[in-house]
Amino acid sequence: MLNIAIAGLGTVGAGVVRLLKQNAGTISSRAGKAIKIKAVSARNKGKKRDCDLTGIDWAEKPQALAEMEDVDVIVELIGGGEGPAKQLAEAALKNGKHLITANKALIAAHGIELAKLAEASKVQIAYEAAVAGGIPVIKALREGLSGNSLTSVRGILNGTCNYILTRMREGGLDFKTALAEAQKLGYAEADPTADVDGHDSANKLAILAALTFGSKPDLASIRLEGIRHITPLDLQFADQLECRIKLLGVAKLTPMGLEQHVAPALIPKKSPLAHVNGPLNAVLMRGDFVGDVMLEGQGAGAEPTASAVVADIIDLARGRTTPAFGVPTKDLKTLPTARGSTKMRYYMRLQLMDKPGVVADISTVIGSEGISIESLIQRGKPSSGAVPVVVTTHEADMSAMHRAFEKISQIKAVGLHPCLMQIEE
Numbered sequence: 001m002l003n004i005a006i007a008g009l010g011t012v013g014a015g016v017v018r019l020l021k022q023n024a025g026t027i028s029s030r031a032g033k034a035i036k037i038k039a040v041s042a043r044n045k046g047k048k049r050d051c052d053l054t055g056i057d058w059a060e061k062p063q064a065l066a067e068m069e070d071v072d073v074i075v076e077l078i079g080g081g082e083g084p085a086k087q088l089a090e091a092a093l094k095n096g097k098h099l100i101t102a103n104k105a106l107i108a109a110h111g112i113e114l115a116k117l118a119e120a121s122k123v124q125i126a127y128e129a130a131v132a133g134g135i136p137v138i139k140a141l142r143e144g145l146s147g148n149s150l151t152s153v154r155g156i157l158n159g160t161c162n163y164i165l166t167r168m169r170e171g172g173l174d175f176k177t178a179l180a181e182a183q184k185l186g187y188a189e190a191d192p193t194a195d196v197d198g199h200d201s202a203n204k205l206a207i208l209a210a211l212t213f214g215s216k217p218d219l220a221s222i223r224l225e226g227i228r229h230i231t232p233l234d235l236q237f238a239d240q241l242e243c244r245i246k247l248l249g250v251a252k253l254t255p256m257g258l259e260q261h262v263a264p265a266l267i268p269k270k271s272p273l274a275h276v277n278g279p280l281n282a283v284l285m286r287g288d289f290v291g292d293v294m295l296e297g298q299g300a301g302a303e304p305t306a307s308a309v310v311a312d313i314i315d316l317a318r319g320r321t322t323p324a325f326g327v328p329t330k331d332l333k334t335l336p337t338a339r340g341s342t343k344m345r346y347y348m349r350l351q352l353m354d355k356p357g358v359v360a361d362i363s364t365v366i367g368s369e370g371i372s373i374e375s376l377i378q379r380g381k382p383s384s385g386a387v388p389v390v391v392t393t394h395e396a397d398m399s400a401m402h403r404a405f406e407k408i409s410q411i412k413a414v415g416l417h418p419c420l421m422q423i424e425e
């Protein structure tokens, strides 16, 4: 018997309770023993929940779960990188209990401290549910691809953003309308900042990069840009360029070090990532022997996330364990950050006043930064207002491109809200 205690009974917590009950037979045979929920804790005992808690002890404070003698595993589903979730995780590991968590903010920010605590207490940390919900990407990186030298990981890591961008393209909706739709469907949080400004994706990318490169999670080095400034026009131009726009998390090794960013990007339609639509997530990993491997599936929601949590529970019950980041913490590398050195192709969308010489002025700025233009698309003049113009470039140095973009934004005939995006390989 493996005795677990669950802290947090929101959507995911209730999903875990339901799944353990519904599939109890298969789960215990795969785990080699029965899984028993000994106790749970949540903020409001009286709240009606979509799960049956009969026969399960209730603890008023999550911390109390970490003190229970007969509990082997703490499942932390409270959320948040600090506060009660962190306190519970630390207490659990110090008290010699295994920790399973769905908390990306906690692992991205404090994963190393927690992994050291786990090593000291000779217990395990598992966090499959923290990245891309039901997609078993942690297992793939930590185990399935562990013979490879991995060179990059790319992911569509936020379902809310992917849903918004999909609806903006398919329905011609503007950002605000698509966001309101995502909120109505329950994809986006009431405060959508973490989703649409890229913080949620950045936490997930920091974890994936650590597993991919055997390095410490380095959230602070991730260049971050959200999707608020993308317009339906950009999605139409992207289509014309045989691309899709996705909020992409990328971590790759360059000669200068580790390059990590979360930003909207144009992805050629021939890439499998371009076809991941709606609220789905996907992760594309590249290894020296295996080549490219892509996993796609549901990155959020009660059932997919519970699926990942329960897989971790079964692994623990079976004694299938690995160090939290694939190697002992003493072997994790600190990689230098490659900033501004990467060469990429770019898409720049401008709204120009229709007067002679404007396009020439823009080309001059781009040329003066040593950047070569690949194509220029000018749409017919709308009945009123500015003319949309898109410039795509050949591979350009990131710093040079950003300098050119700043200078172009200052030109009088260039309208408000210009947009610069990378074109991914």
Ligand code: HSE
Residues within 6 Å of the ligand: 157, 158, 159, 160, 161, 187, 188, 189, 195, 200, 299, 300
């Ligand atoms: N809010 C996230 C998303 C799921 O939209 O993908 C939890 O990380």
